[in-house]
Amino acid sequence: MAAQQIGRRTLLLGAGVLALTTACSSRTSGPEQSRGTATATTTSGPVRGVRRETGVAFLGIPFAQPPVGALRFAAPAPPIPWTDTRDCTAYGPTAQVKQLSEVTAIPEPSIPGDDILTVNVFTPNPDPDAKLPVLVWIHGGGFVAGSPASPWYDGAAFNRDGVVLVSAGYRLGIEGFLHLDDAPDNRGVLDWIAALTWVRDNIAAFGGDPAKVTIAGQSAGGGAVWALMNTPSAKGLFRAGISESGALTQPNDRATALAMSALFTKRTGRPATAAALRDLSKTGLQDLEDKLRALGPDSSAATLLGLAPWADGTLIPATSAEVLKSDADQYVPLMLGFTAHEFNAAPLTGNRPPVTDTTLPAALGALGFDPSTAAAFTLAYPGLTANQIAGQAQSDVVIRMPSYRVAEMRAGRQQPTWLYEFTWTSTAPDYQGMSFHCLDVPFAFDLLRAQGVTAVTGSNPPQALADAIHQAWVSFVSNGDPGDAWPRYTLDRRETMIWSDASHVQSDPFAAQRPIWLR
Template sequence: MSKQPSSTQDRLENQTSDPIVRTESGDIRGRTAGDVHVFKGVPFAAPPFGPNYLRPPQPPEYWRGVRDTLRFGPKSPQVPYPPGIAQGLAELVGTGEDCLTLNVWTPSLRTAGRPVMVWIPGGMFEFHATGAVAYYDGGRFARDGVVCVTINYRVGAQGFLYLADGVPNLGLLDQIAALEWVQKNITAFGGDPGRVTIFGESAGAMSVATLLAVPKAKGLFRRAIVQSGSNPKLNSAATAKRIGQRLAEILGIEATWEAINATSSDRILHAQAQLRDNLVAHPDPAFWGEVALSFLPWAPIIDGDILPVHPIDAMRAGAAADIDLVVGSNTEETRLFLVLDGSIDRITEESLSAIAGLYGLPQEGLDAYRLLHPGASTGELFSAIQTDWFWRIPAIRFADAHAKTARALTYMYEFAWQSPQMGGRLGASHSLEIPFVFDTLGLGTEPLLGPTPAQELADAMHQAWAAFATTGDPGWPKYDAKRRSTMHFDIASRAVDDPLDKKLKLWDSVH
C-alpha cells in the first residue's frame, strides 16, 4: 500500500510551484517538467578537494534554507578524451571541484514505493563519469513509474590511484556513497530503497559487475544490469602500485600519499596524460601487466579489502546469489573506436595475428574467424576478435556463473541494430544502445545514430529495462547455462538460444 506524504512534505510542496524535498543534508528545490519532477546537481558527498582531496567521500555539510538543485553538477577533473570519442557524447557540463553530485527524476513526490534505477556512467575510469548527458535524461523512466538517478564519481588518479600508504578505490567508494545516499533519501522522492536496480555501460557496467563483489555494497541494491562490461578489466594490487609509482616518477615526487596530496590537480592530470601516452606507445606486459591488454591504467583494484577478489570469482562463489541480473553486449563493440579514429583501415595482417596471439587465440581460431566472417577486411576481423575477447565471450561466462549459483534470475541480451552513420561502418558498436534504453533518441544522438533511429526498438528496450526494475522480469526467457536464451534486439527483436555457440568453443581454452 502506498504511504501518504507527511504534513512536512505537504508544506514544503505548497510553498512554491517548484518541488521541494527534504533530504538528510537539507531541503532542495527542483523543477517540474510536464509530469516529471527533476532535481539536478544534488550533493551526495562533500567536494573531494581541499581537506577532502584524495580521501574517501565525506558527507556533505548540512545547509539551512532551500538549496536550488536546478543545474547539473560538474564532472570530476579529468584528462581530454582520446581522438574521435568526444563527438559521440552529448555532455552538458565541464569539470569542477564540486563533482560528487547526482540527479533525480521522479513522477511523483506523493506516491511512495516506486522502483528506483541508478545509472553509473562509463568512461574507461579515466574520462566522462558524469550523469549530465543529454541522452541520459531519466524523464522517460519517470514517465513509466520509475524513479531514475544518475551519478558522478571520481576517475583517473583521483579515483583509482594505489599507493602503499593511502586508501585505494576512491571512485568505487564514491559510487557506494551515492548508493548509500539513495538508501537514506530516495523515499522522499517516492522511491523504494528496497527495490533499487543499478545499471551502467562500459566502465559503468564494469562498476556494476564489481559492486556485486564488494562487501560494503551488499544490501544497497536488489537488481543489476550490466551493459557491455561483464568481465571487469581490473588491476591487481601489484600492477596498480607500479602505475602509481610511474605517475610519481613523471611528477618527480616520492610515491607516497603525502607527496601526491601536495601536488596540484592540474599537475596530476598532466602526468596522467603523459602516462597514457607511454602506455599507448610501449604496451609492454612486462611493465604494465594486465593493463597492456586492457589499456585501463586507472580501474578498480583488487586490494584484498574494499575489493577482496575478482567479481567473476565472487560470482562463482555465490556473492550475487540474491541479485536479479541482466547481462549483455553489442554485436560489434570495437568498431566505435576503430571507425571513429580511422584505424580500422590501417590494421595489417601482422597486427591481426599479433593481437590474436596476445589474446591466446591460436592460428586455427583465427582461421575459423575468417570462415565465420566471410568477406571481412583485416580491420573488421580485428574488430570481431577484440569484441568477442573483451565483451561478448565474457558476458556469457558472467551469465553462466550467475545462473549456476544464484537463487535469483539471470537474463541475457545482445544489441544488434546497425547504425547507418559513417557509411554503415559503425555497425552495432559500443555504447549505441544507451539512448534506446533511456528512450532518448534525438537528444544529442544524431552523430552516432543518424537522423532517424528506430523508435520501435527504443520502445521495446526501454520498456524491458523498466519492467525488470519493477518486477525482475524484462519480458523474455530467463537464461541458464545450457540453453543460453538471449534476447536479440534489432528492428525485429526475438529470443534465440546460444547464439555464440561456435565462437564460444574457440575461446574455451582462453581465460
C-alpha cells in the same frame, strides 16, 4: 579504456563532448523552469528542483563533501548539513576535467568546480508515499572520464513510466583508482557506495522506494555494477543490476594496481602518495594522468585499464577472474549484454595499416589468441576480411567475451540472468552498418530525440526498438524481470534477446564462439 576511432568520430567508454559551465547554484535557465519548482527534504537539508512535463528534476545534490584538501584522496565524507533551501536546478561540477578525445559518441559535459560528489534525481512524483522503483545510473568513461550530466542520461522517459532515475558523479582516474600508499584504495568505489547509501537514506523523500533500487551502467558503468555486486559492503543497497556493454574484466588484480603506481612514479617522477599529489591543481593532476596513460615502450594493458576497480583484499575481496571461478553467491538478478560490433571499426582507421591475412596472426596474438584459437576464431566469423576479424576480436576480448562468461557462470549457479545482443546498425555516414559501443544507450533511455543522437544513429532511428528495449528496462527495474517475452538465460537453452528491427529470442546464438570465449 582506450579510445576506439571510427572515421572522424571517436567512441570512448562513455566519454563525452558537450561543454557546460553552469553549476548547482541560485541561477536557473531554460524552458523547463517556467513550469515552477518543487522542494524535498534530505537528511542534510531541503533542496529545490525544477518541475518538468514528466515530473521534477533535482540536480547536483551533494551526497558527500567536495573531495578537496585533506578529503581529496580520503573516503567520501558526509555532506555538511544546511538549513536554507539549496537550489538544485542545474547540474553540478563533474570529476571529468577534459574529454578523452575531441569528438565522442555520447555527449558528456565537463563542468568546472569542486562539488563533484553529487546526484541528480529525476522523479515523476516527489511524494514520500509514492514508493516508486528506482534506477541508479553510473556513467561510463573508462573509469577516467565521463559525466553524469549527459542529455542521454536524462530521466524523462523513466519518469513517464513511473521510475525514479538517479545519476551519480564519482572520482575518476588517479583521484578515484590509483593505489596510493597513504590513502584508502578504490576511492571511486567508495563514492559509488556513498551515493547508494544516500539513495537508501533519502530516496523516499523523492517518491522512491529504497527497497526497490536497481543499479545500471554502460561500459565502465557496467563494470561498476559488476564490481559492486562483488563488494560485500554494498550488499543490501540494491536489489538488481544492469550491465550494458560492461567492462567486466575488472576488478583488476593487486599486481596490476601496484604496477600502475610504479609506472606513475617512473613516468612523472612523483611518489604515488596523497601527500605528494593533494595540493596539485585539477589540470596539473590531469597532466600527470596523461603522462601515466600515454602509449610508450613500457606500455601494457595496465597502462590503459589500470585506473579501475581492483581487488584490494579489503573493500573488494576478489578479482573478476577469481569471481568467475569461485562459488560466490551473487544474490541479485542481472540483465547484461553487448552490441554486435562494439569496437570493430578500430583497425579500419587511424594511421595504422590495415590488418591483412599475413599480419592477422600477430594482431590476434596481441589480443591473447594462440594459433589454434586464432584459427577457430576466424572460422567462427565466416565471410569477414582479416581486418574485420581483427576488429571483431577486439570487441569480443574487451566486452563480449567477458559478459558471456558472466552469463554462463551465473546460469551454472541458477542465478537469475538475462542476456542480450544489440544488433541494429546505424545509418549515420560515419557509423554506417555498425552496431557499435554506446549505440544502444539512447534506445534504453528512450531518448532518440536527445542532443547528438541522430549524429550516431542516422536520421530515423526506429522508435519501436526504443519502445521495446526501454519497456524491458522498466519492467526489470520494477519487477526484477524484463517480462515474459524474454526468458532467463539457462545452460540448457541459452536463450538470448536479439535487439534488432525484428527483435526476437534466439537459442544459443553464440554456439560457434563459446569454445573460444570460455577457453
